[in-house]
Amino acid sequence: MDGDPRKALARLAEEQGQSLSALSRVLGRNVAYLQQYIARGTPRVLPERDRARLAAYLGVEEAVLGGPVREEAEARVPWLTVAASAGPGALAPEERRLGGLPVPHALLRDLGVAPANVSVIAVAGDSMAPTLLDGDRLLVDGADRRVPAAGGVFVIRREDALSVKRLRPAARDLAIVSDNPAYPALVEPAAAVTVIGRARLLWRGL
DSSP: OOSSHHHHHHHHHHHTTOOHHHHHHHTTOOTTHHHHHHHHOOSSSOOHHHHHHHHHHHTOOGGGGTOOOOOOSEEEEEEEEEEEESSSOEEOOOOOEEEEEEEEHHHHHHHTOOGGGEEEEEEESSTTTTTSOTTOEEEEETTOOOOOTTOEEEEEEETTEEEEEEEEEETTEEEEEOSSTTSOOEEEEGGGOEEEEEEEEEEOOO
16 A cells, blocks of 8 residues: 555545545545545645544555554564573573563563563573572563673573573673572673673563
8 A cells, every 4th residue: 555645545445436525425524625635635634533434434544544553552572482590500492482472562662672672581590589580581672781880680691501690790701690699699701791681571470
């Protein structure tokens, strides 16, 4: 369908065998109303009421006639088979998608993340307890990989081990910290740590 709503309306009328005068009468307007809209640009934009009624009558989305594009209420965020160890570190299995987890677009906007950049993974182990528990699910922003001075919780890979830890910059190194005091902190060269993304949201079952 043409991006120009005037061309789109003219094409729809032709395809459906509708005259512009008849469609104008559907709107309760004078018979020249839509002819003037298409040929002269008057009105410049169809009023919302007219647009909605025309769209319903012609069986199309309002966006075709110049209305706003309707956004789906939820994004389908990929849920991955990989589990980020919150213990000593686990070998990462081959990554596969288990399907899409529905996440409201409004929530993603509030978090400041784009649907294309996020995924959901599970937590395994107890090294991040009580912040993160075994079986928790994390929304991970793969576009946010820079570790700020204040630190943050990130999913990382070291060699073949995938884990979720609290990172803090330390000169050219990274401090890798577990929230569970039973696990000692580590310091690794930043070049030896692949930051997969920042944990932005936690799901936990009751």
